Amino acid sequence: MGIIVCQDCNSTVDYFEDEKVTVLYQKCECCEHKHNKNNQ
Numbered sequence: 001m002g003i004i005v006c007q008d009c010n011s012t013v014d015y016f017e018d019e020k021v022t023v024l025y026q027k028c029e030c031c032e033h034k035h036n037k038n039n040q
């Protein structure tokens with residue numbers, strides 16, 4: 001099983017089918033949106 005982990009907040013973003021354990025780092029939607037908000 002593979003998992004996609006957010007590189008910003010370390011939360012699990014998604015799972016995908018894989019023969020071995022694989023971890024990919026991406027940004028979750030939440031952190032993608034944070035990038036555009038400077039005044040919060």
Ligand SMILES: [Zn+2]
Pocket residue numbers: 006007008009010011027028029030031
């Ligand atoms: Zn995140």
